[in-house]
Amino acid sequence: MSKDERVRSDRMNVALDGPAGAGKSTVARQVAKRLGYVYVDTGAMYRAVTLAAIRSGIRPDEADKLRELVASLEIALMPGPEGQVVLLNGEDVTEQIRTRDVTLSVSAVAANEAVRAKLVDLQRKMASERGIVMDGRDIGTHVLPDAELKVFLTASVQIRAFRRFQELKEEDRVPIEQLEREIAERDRSDEQREISPLICAKDAVVLDSSDMTIEQVVEAILDMSRTKMAEAK
Template sequence: MSRSGESDSDRINVAIDGPAGAGKSTVARKVAEKLGYIYVDTGAMYRAVTLAANRLGIEPHESDRLKKLVESIHIRLKPVVDGQIVLLNEEDVTNAIRTREVTLRVSQVASHEAVRMKLVDMQRELASLKGIVMDGRDIGTQVLPQAELKIFLIASVQIRALRRYQELKENERIPLQQLEQEIADRDRSDEQREISPLSCAKDAIVLDSSELTIDQVVALILDLSRTKMAEAK
């Protein structure tokens, strides 16, 4: 049965890539909701692996231990009314994966081939029936290269840092300049890693969200999605 009331042939997969803090998760979640599709937050999956590694004292450079870890844990994304819950071995870690300790290490953990291979297999399986909106850093280039619509969402480092700053609780806030540096470092790490680096697919549409609201970005992607759906009929 179709998840959106459409026939299987009408549904498409939407890949949304871009650097940290560009608004991918919020946009992807809203687009999926409007289309009646399933939202898959791949970043949350890598954060769950990182959280598990942190809890066990596994350092990002310990490839063998990370490989054993990712083969032994179970990650599940459970849709709920206002988004999704991230379950690690059936424990709700939706909030725990958003700490700074996880944020500062997730790029290093995600760079390991064994980690990416395991999670990419899971992501492709989720998308096999179509009707998926998936966001990350290599969805259009590596995970779902056949996605009918590919978006590469960008924003300036300064705008992304300000957004992150505003998201942090008052007692968790660090200097804005430090956040800018961390985001710039994360960009460099994501772009230079050997396994599935952050890059824009040749057939992706680049959207700069620096001067746009979330709702404006969502509206643009919905228009593009409907055009692709019409082409798929």
């Protein structure tokens, strides 16, 4: 066995799924850091495509135009001094993809078959050598169905709306009640879309973070990962 093969045998892939606002990105980032793994924010990738569509004046329902657009895009995730940097055709769009306009359109764009096909292929290549923590909505069911550890992270709509409210910049803030309605609608959209809907994998551990701190969620997943690694030895 080569050195690279030994390294890979001591690592695994962690799939973290769940609805919007459940805290997946924050948790996945910290879990990856603690494990010494690479964090892959799939939501950021879909947001990058959505930003490109908005800039090009392409609506989410214009399937053919979206197919042409995504074929021309290069999306990369790079480590940065303050976390992950998202590059769109070489441009740092880490801040731009978090705007409210992108948030309101990303679910519809992510439902496009060509968009998902390209990004899923890229995500699988990223995970091919293991040692990845990847979060999204269909990681455990579709992108990485063979991931050694699958966690479905959820929380109540009210808690998720409050968390999203806290994340928004002052100029982007709207009433929490409006955020609750938008998140509930996002849940319905993600669950009912034909292509890779939001589904909890049968072999995933469901973790409700409504009454948990971020650190408690991270520790719970780290405990699961240690158990999985011990079982594999």
